[in-house]
Amino acid sequence: MGALGGALIGVVIAIGASTALFFGANWLFDLAVDRWRTFLATSGALVGALIGAVIAGNDVAGGPLWLWAAVCAVVGAAAGIAASVLGTPSKSSRTRLSERGRLVTFLGPSLLFAALGLVIPLIRSIYLSLLDSRAAEWVGLANYGEILTNPNSLDLSGWTEIFTSRLFYAALVLIAVGLGIGMAVGRRRGRTMEALPGSIGPIAIGLFVLSFAVFTTLRGTVINNLWWVVVVTGLSTALGLAAAVLADGVRGESVAKSLIFLPMAISFVGAGIIWRFMYIARPPQKPQTGFLNAIWVWLGSLRPRTGGAWVAVLILALVTVLLAGLCAFGVKRRQTAFAIGAAVTAVPVLWLIYRFLGPGLGGSVPGPTGEPIAGTILFLQEAPFNNVWLMVVLIWIQTGFAMVILSAAIKAVPSELIEAARVDGATERQTFWNVIIPTIIPTITVVATTLIVLVMKVYDIVKVMTAGNFGTQVIANEMWQKAFTELNFGLGSALAVVLFLAVVPAMAFNIRRTQRADA
């Protein structure tokens, strides 16, 4: 109970003192305009008390702290009154002083905390990164050199393999399709390129797939971090936006949003356990306890030309017919986006049919006797896609973050704007793209920037799930291991500085852009 009391007293002191400081400072700067003498006397007393406390605290001379503070306060007040006799500055300069003072009141606390908690440690890290592991000897840039030359952090040797990667060609096809559609529609409308969902969509997906092709051939800690940034930032923002938009105004909105938000409320320790249960693999002869492997093995048990596979093919065929209908409907209604969307969705369905008819789908490998047995995926051990399975954990968590902030922004779009657009005859879709999205673009930038930074600094997921083994190491976890496990402060600090420098340009760019948008 004592500790609880102590903690609560600490809270009350802190909040009380902050409030006192805030209102006291404002009161003081009000005085500067109206009552110059009182202002000088009060500020003199405050400065005096502070000096007195410093003198007593540093044991410059004997005597209790309160006495020193009081004596110095009186001296300071007297000095203030004496100074006021010399004359009163003009009203405008007093007003300016008061404005400056208010600025300090508003910004001061934040700047003080940031300086103590962030700026000084940053400077210290830069300094430590130039020293050896025990912070004893100057080694110059050797730590940075070690990061760059270590094959574990950057390994570009496999770059030629990109030309044998199927992802690479899939990406090229997608981009070509997107460009083709854009140009075809554009020519009809007299422009070289037309930005519409049918062209932007394939190009965006193509670029995304292309990044996968690149990141699976170039390996290393640094590459992993970039991969994380692209995938997690992109998907979390997109899915968060989708959830925020789709849930907006729907019956059961709060239930849906709460369930998507739930992962944020679960601690990282809990998340680690949860995803272990999702990814776990067991030997083929045992029932799978991991959800994903259970599905995978079940799919594998649907051998081609057996009952299960025929049922699957039948269902998929129905889906294909449905999609064909939708496509026809879209063409008839001149809804190109629908038509293209349905056609694109049909591609993986047709691929699934092919797999069920031909080579089979899912986890199944020939067993010792030749009979097929269950084949599992070692989600966390099979490089390089184990990185993606780790990213899924963070996407699962951070989509809730993106959703909440974007949802708040969507709710804040003035309803007059939306109503005006509706009155002008805009469809739901047009309202969304032309009114809502432009209004919340600054918020999307904020969310994306925050996620970039958060993802660059990710370490707990990697630490808990793979400990950086199997080619999943990221910079922040490497930094933690170097600095805290091995007590190699030089290398650890250098990694931190690298991480910081890598993120700052992206941040500064985004902030400048939002600022310009405001202006």
Place this chain on the structure above:
Amino acid sequence: MSTATASRPGPASGAIERVDRTGKLIYGFLRRIPTWVLWLMVIVWSIPASSLFLNSFRTRDAQRNSGWWESFNEGGWTLANYSEVLGTEQTGGLARALVNSFAIAIPATVIPVAIAAMAAYAFAWIKFRGREWLFIVFVSLLALPNQVALLPLLQLYAGGAHWTIPGTEFTLTLFPDFDLAGSATAVWLTHTAFALPFAVFLLHNYISSLPGELFEAARIDGADHVTIFWRLVVPLSVPALAAFTIFQFLWTWNDYLVAITMIGSNGEAWPATIRIASLAGEFGLREHVLSAGAFVQAGVPLIVFFALQRFFVRGLLAGSVKS
């Protein structure tokens, strides 16, 4: 569409109507796709957590030998995981740890929200030289990996900051030794520093988009910055403040690293995260109880989320601007 059909008379109208009815069906189906996608997403998002929820009521052997979806056939139900988490005796037990969590998370949320709102207001609406530049530098600190600040801050809390003036014997105390290391105070002070760049970034984005004419009018009426901030900015920023409050509370409530670094071996000040994680034991022997621990831990943040969710309602902002 229906008007077009009605305006088209003729013998073929019956067939056209039929086609159109099919079209309407399909159209209605298409219109509902977004809702279905949403609920599909909700289901996908819920599977991992619900699997843990089911498993949290099962024994260790049951968790390992059969999937959670088979739990209704296989059994292995138990409340032992929860009773172990709730009944831990070490360093004051779970109740004490939860109290500590509150003692950390409440100030670590309230104080950053307050001072970041002030700073965001200053960056957005008080004109001063170097404002843009200072803002970029301040928010760029978000990119600093917090781990690098842990040791310097711990040293500050543990021994204060002292500087011996070169060439003299005299040591000046720059920051007194308040003996903060090992206390909840050290933890929320650290959280406050770490939270500020993001808080200012998020709140600045919102506060700077508030209608400037409103503040101009208020200034002409003679209101000073304090009044504008307190009477206009804070009420108008409630959704943003609520959003940040939710996240900051979650992060500080679920934080493990800052807490254990600043508190260290003083188990009596440990928040629930550390208390629960430690139950797993040195080699993860009792890791299965963490499934129960995760839900015990997640209860409070969910309540906070539900409580603050009502602030995300359309028209809140518009309404306040009008009046």
Place this chain on the structure above:
Amino acid sequence: MKKHRTRSTRLRTSRLLAVVLAFGLIVAACASDDDDDAGEAPAATEAMAEESMDESMDDESMDDDMDEAMDEAMDDESMDDSMDDAMMDLSGTKVTVFGPESSEEEAGAMQDALDVFAAATGIEIVYTGARDFSDQINAQAAGGNPPDIAVFPQPGKVGDFAAENWILAVPDEVQAAIGSQWPAGSLDTVTFGGTLYGVPNKTDLKSIVWYNTEIFESGGYSVPESLTELQILTADMLADGVTPWCVGIESGPATGWPFTDWMEDLVLRVQDENVYDQWVAGDLPFADPRIVGTAEFVLELWNLPGAVYAAGGSIAATPFGDNGEPLVAGDCAMHRQASFFAAFLPEGTSVGPGQTIDVFYFPAVAAKGNRPVLTAGTYVSAFRDAPEVWAVMEFFGSAEYANARQAAQAARQGGGQSGFLSANLNQDLSLYNDLERSFVEILQTASPARFDGSDLMPAAVGAGTFWTEGTSAVNGDKTVAEAFAAIDASWPQ
């Protein structure tokens, strides 16, 4: 109207300020009360300031000047300068102990055992166990907020901390009191430059194989007496379609350590203790053919088709603790793992001679005629120089502690294995159950006994690359030669 409003606002503001100021004064008064509680004479402000200077100097230089520290300790007690009094009465003092054992059973039993001493002396002893102790003790020591006593699972770290002057040498009196209670050599592990820095707390026996007796009975297999017999047994089982081994090296952030244990056990057997010592000390590189050869020997065994059952799909994906269930279920016949593994067996498994699961000594090479044993364990070291701290340290080294802990942990585990072993020579062996008593016998008949090498190596290797690169080799991502070259490159200069 406007003016009136600003006036009233200001009035309200100043009233608020007054309230807050008044509150601040009260708080200040409270704060000074707290200072009094800390035990300083209120009048002697000068002395107070002086002492805080001393403390800050201690923080920097950390010299173990006994006299000065003793004075300080007595100041704390606000007693007169009589040394005897300080040694006699320690009631009212407090000692904090921080360690890696954190489960309800282990940490609880540790606290129970310490409470015995606390009741006898009046010292308040608080044990706190954290799962990521290894990282945290680094942070706490470097950050200046260490506990009074820490429980180190890695003697190598004790050496690092001694070199940094973070921990204190064990005083001669304590050393004299405990020295005779421990087997020869067990204190050498934490002796650096001729100075003792730690006291043994708990011991683990690593050179044992857990096996399923039912498989052995039905297959007519017998417990192997030599390494060759073990190889033959493995081959026989393979021929009979029995999976001989369960292996798993996953262990969260420490993934890879079971592989290092296999390596160490085999270096001790196939090579000898001299090679082992040189290798652990860094005088023999990992790239040495003898070390590479041992690793290849281990991996060849594991990679024999059908030789290993991996409960998690692959060896690197299987948590070592998950092998308890398949061993009992008969999915594999043997599992080489340390003495604490009993706790990972499914509940209700009968363990011991003639039961479902039994244990045999991991056999040596017959021609050498020795009986090497790999051990591990924890040591306690002190960060604060005070009589109550040394009293607790001495208690850790005593048979009373071993007995109290054994009894408490067995009670908390509810029968069966306690999971706690001590190598203390004076302990009461009747408190042990049969199986764990046989572990103590293996420990006592060991020749030579060697401490887990990865725990002795520098952290960058022993808790770093040896685990991670070893895991790469086990997973087939790298060859042994590639992985071990990387380990050599990471060895701190």
